[in-house]
Amino acid sequence: MEVEWAPAREPAAHRAWSRVLRPVAAELLEGSTALAAHAAETIRAEFPELFDNADSRGENLGSTEANIRLFARLMERGADPRRVELPPATLAFARTEVQRQVAFASLTRFYRLGHEVVWEWLLARIARRADSQRELLKAVELGSAWLFTYVDASVAEAERVYEAEQRLWLRSTSAARTEVIADIMAGREKDARRAERRLRYGLERRHVAVIAWMDTAADEDALDVLEPALGKVAAGLGADATLIQPTGLRAAVMWVSGTCGFSAGRPPLPGSGGPAPDGVRLAIGEPGSGLTGFRRTYNEAVHARRVASLIGTGAERVTWYADVAVAAMASVDMDLATTFVHRVLGKLADRDEATRRLAKTLAVYLDENASRSRTGQRLGVHGNTVRYRVLQAERLLGRGIEEDTLDLRVALALLPVVDGESVF
Template sequence: MEVEWPSVREPAAQRVWRKVLRPVAAEMQASAGDLAKRAVARMQTELPGLFPDAQTVEENLVSTEASLRQLAQIIELAWDPRRLDLPPSTLAIARSGVQRQVALTDLMRFYRLAQEQVWQWMFTRITATARDASDQATALELATNWLFAYADGAMVRAEQAYEVELDVWLRGTAATRAAAIGEILAGRERDAQRASTRLRYEVNRHHIGAIAWVEQAPENGDVQSILGDAFTGLARVLEAESTLVHPLGSLAVAGWVSRRRVLAVGDLDAVMGVRTQAVPPGVRMALGDPGRGLEGLRRTHVEANHARRVASLVGLRGGVLIRYRDVAVAALATTDRDHAQSFITRVLGRLAADDETTYRLATTLSVYLEENRSRIRTAERLTVHPNTVSYRVRQAEEVLGRSVDTETLDLQVALAMLPALPGLAHARVEEL
């Protein structure tokens, strides 16, 4: 194996590298996820302004883990850290910091705090592994050189990405548009004509608000471009006349599509019918209900945001396209997570179990109650035989330990909330 890093070319240094540092690098690779969580948790305490919401926390977790894995690979292969580019997720964080109006000094402090935390972890591993004083000193010197060179290069590249994005931001209309969107969503902007001028988007039309996101940055391809394609697909299906897209961070965008003709619930049904064609692979999208004018633009965005929150709780069971209309009850009922979890488990009992068989029974029962106990309509929606519906409903009643002919309101609400239960439980564990 060719050694790039000059400090490792001496025979003694190569021996310590193989004996001490390569195993530490392998351990860093294996522990990258846990290390990232600990580092970001500390950043949340030290720099709370950098983490306004759960999405930003998740983005920084992805970015930090990718950087740790890259550093571990550099040490394991004795590469020169000065020649490497940052992971795409890390560069995306730097660029999105401009859009979120994060100060460059705060971004740089994030790197310094992360560097300190990683060094402490490496120091502990090296001193525990290298018993010989001379080997320990050599290993610490090599590790220090690698870490500081990597951190210095990372900070330079992050600062460059930030400055390039800032230049684009300041020279374009993005800042004005972002300020206008903020005032509209906060309810401070009430003049539709002025809002249209600032947004360069006609407000006095019919809108559908949406939020598109990816769980992590792809290896190839620009995230914002991919998410923009999702809005292009949505606009095409709805025959929309204009589109407005606004970055929410490195992995998500919010936006609206609009047209002069009325947008109705039936139009959203059409979108759901071609969801796989409308949404690019790897992208998820949450939709609000149609709205008109300035207030409608604000309301449909709020609804899309609620739909996205439910989608994050439900996970992939919710599919790639989530309508607020379909999850409105769950959105209303899961704002208090502890209360929601307690309500679901109390009402459903064993029917709230997380295995696929029980979940299928619960899903069938939910549709059966929505269809006013019609086996035929339930079977049509689930594409099964009516006898299958009857069988599953009887099984669900056995699991519940009661008939579904009484107390149906609590039961229907709990069933509507059920897909979010794993996410509610997971969020509770993280908070603890």
């Protein structure tokens, strides 16, 4: 039988292949079942958590035996080990591991462990069959090179199959989640138990929705940037469970939930620098319970993001719906909102820096129930400065701030939104 692999065609190599490696390959084919069981048990011993049921153990054994038998047949005929077509059992195993969310690094380790077991088996039989030290060295050299090349080619092919399956699986999983979420948002899905099964996320809990997005495209996958930021928020909220769903190329939404629930307002987040890295912005809804709360907190996060986007570069990196609820509700119709702001504030809506400082001071002053000391503490200025700025604001308004207080407070909340530049 002619040897196909070029390194084995040289006369001394061809003799070693014909006299030693080909008979060893035939012996390997005959003993493949027993050796596969040993290799599969070796893999299982290193990864017990991945093979804790009969199905996973059977799939591993079937894939391992199919690989050994293919290896033996190819080696027996001296085929080029770079031209590998993985057996169906191995392809099925790789696809199954994608669905079990086993990392490809683990699959690579499976191959390497199998490689070690097979090489130890081969080495012992090569040593018994070689007639001389020279033939032994040549057979070991050829067998080792052939096996390493075969394993490298097999891993490369497995990676191609794994990545293709992973893309398909992620798309199908994401599409299924997207459909369920859309049904919940539209009110079509009213059965929380059924929705839980479809989402694999508990719904009979308290939820907080968080939207993370990037205003500009990143050189890397956006989710690689957004997910760590969302993870930090989840940790700060003390979440028991999370559900993350991409909503575009530069955005994702996360629901976090807990059996104990979350308090209304601002839950604490870790780190004085906040949870959002450079380039990432967050919008966070208020806590809500069950299907209704799942839907409401998301809608609030959507509106918080809308307000942050309207404010533009002056917005905080983290926008809590609780802080912008009035602006969110009052800015649904921007034409009406803009007209209202300028009618109520008059010259106090001018865009120069001095006027903006007066508007900001007045907004905080009203928020602090007309306390000059608390306003001064928040703004870092003296109480007399607060008094002076409030008087200046009243002059621009042309009236006292005791009149139409509700309109005034709403207009001040809307001012950064309609002008696209935060003063807060």
